[in-house]
Amino acid sequence: MTRTMRAAVLVKPGQFEVQDVPRPVPGRDEVLIRISRVGICGTDMHIFNGHYAAENLPMIPGHEFTGTIAELGQGVTGLTIGAPVVVDMNIGCGTCYWCRRNEVLNCPNMQQMGITMDGAFAEYISVPARLVIPAPGDVSAGVLALTEPLACVVRCARKANISFGQSVVVLGAGPIGNLHVQLLRTIGAAPIIVADLSEERVKMALEAGADVGVSDPTKLKDTVLHHTDGRGADVVIESVGLPALYQQATRLIRKGGHIAAFGITGAGETLPVDILQTILQENSIKGSVAGMGQDMHDALTLLTYGRIKTCHFTGASYPLDQIQAAFDSFVDRPQDLKTQIALTD
Template sequence: MMRAAVLVEPGRFEIEDRPIPKPGRGEALIKIARVGICGTDLHIFNGHYASDKLPLIPGHEFTGTIAAVGSDVVGLNVGSNAVVDMNIGCGHCYWCRRNEILNCPDMQQMGITMDGAFAEYMVVPARLVIPAPDDVPFDVLALTEPLACVVRAARKAQITFGQSVLVIGAGPIGNLHVQLLRTIGAAPIIVADISSDRVDMAVECGADIGVSDPAQLKQAVLDATDGRGVDVVIESVGHPGLYRTALSLIRKGGHLAAFGLTGPEEVLDLPILNTILQENSLKGSVAGMGQDMHDALTMLVHGRIQTEPFTSANYILDDIQLAFDTYPDRPADIKTQIVLAG
């Protein structure tokens, strides 16, 4: 038997004993070691997302050890550490062939549309398991999935060296955006958040300019870009008003990277004529998948990301309710992880 944290209704977890699943053909059994709490998990916890899937075992930012494999599985060794791509597509449709798994008609996501990793064991498709070095700590490996989301966003926005970028939001994902932009060579990197502590942390992690007063943001952007506006704005909060702010701060010919999730009913008013005449662009991105996961893992293995700010807040599975209940009161904890093993 194993223990699992089941979200039985919005705001309430129950720890249940369940049989340890057995891997079937083409599957692998992962002994879970660490699981990060994602903003999506908080939306699910608060009843704002995937409520029709409850009761559910959430959790998709995870790492662990390969405990067993089913038949017809090659290339995976029992006992090896691994991370897992949480996005499951059919593997053969138009969108899957283009690594656009979220658009697959049969797409499933671990911990969102099906049971996830807030459990001691989990069976996953073996083709989505990525072996990881044994000498990289589990708390670092658990950052692979969120970093992959950021990798994909930068890839979709085609950000390159010397481009000015504003990141709106200095939470865990906003911080990772800043760090990845630094490795790409974007400059200057501006970060904005109403939390001065998180802004300061983002500056320590690589931002050139930090702004915590919304009234000062526009002038800070203009001062840093010779009055043009930034090449790219990444909205990483998910607030319609901030999307409008983002549009007002890109330069002519600039790009808005839509990343922060809003409610399904929210609409952004787009100035069509200006968008056409100024050749502005917008592209959405939210989840890393396929090669994004491999690239993110490689960056973590080779120390391209400062991980210390993300690994200090840890809770055991028995305290998962406390971890979620207190999350809004712990803004200094840039990332919270649930520890199950290792």
């Protein structure tokens, strides 16, 4: 095996360079993964535009990935070279209070592949063996690469305690919003109301399982009230990351309702909350941002058994050498809910 590999290095905001870089060598209890597919995430776009983790550049981004095991480090057992896998991108210490509670993002020593350290826009990546999850050989790499984003959605639903018969509003019909809709349909939430300024993406969300779609923001509140007997929604999921939408969410939940804070805003942005009304109405808000641990396993199971429609997520792919074009054109292709970088067939 050669000692170098091709990798897409984000040298500064807005500029990738595909370079020959040292190929990682798996250490003890690590596994070397040959990358097959990597999805472009909204977080990747924030990094690309210089809005997030800019202090870590230059860096190899990419965290939504699948591949095959190329090499086992010393001490690794239970995994097989050549086997397809997905990987939990959140690296905690594994022993602290938060790691033991599957709240790895709160670990004082937490690292994230492709965000705080080099990631998967490369031919190979070396990862801790404990984070490697064997995947079925009959599921395509394009579908397997959706495991991590779906795991984020699984965790959001789990944190919000969403169950059958609950009315849910999803603010945003982009890729994550579409996955929220599909998971809510699987859970049995009803009605599912999705809102987005893009009529095309609202239509795609309706095809994915939403009951009601709204593209005119001036009609959203009346629509929600109409479909909830005037109460408001049990749960509102903000999946865009705009303070104005979070503020709108406070006006869409019923008394005793819940806001699932999912969309990432800019640092320091705040949400005005009427404390007295929150107390008297027993409303709540809970954050959730990334899938980890069991969330990854559950997401893989849902994908394996076809619970998620993936056709709009796997159709747009670019080779590694064209990663700059993939990022530059990302926002101009709303019909492609996901763009992936394909490193192997």
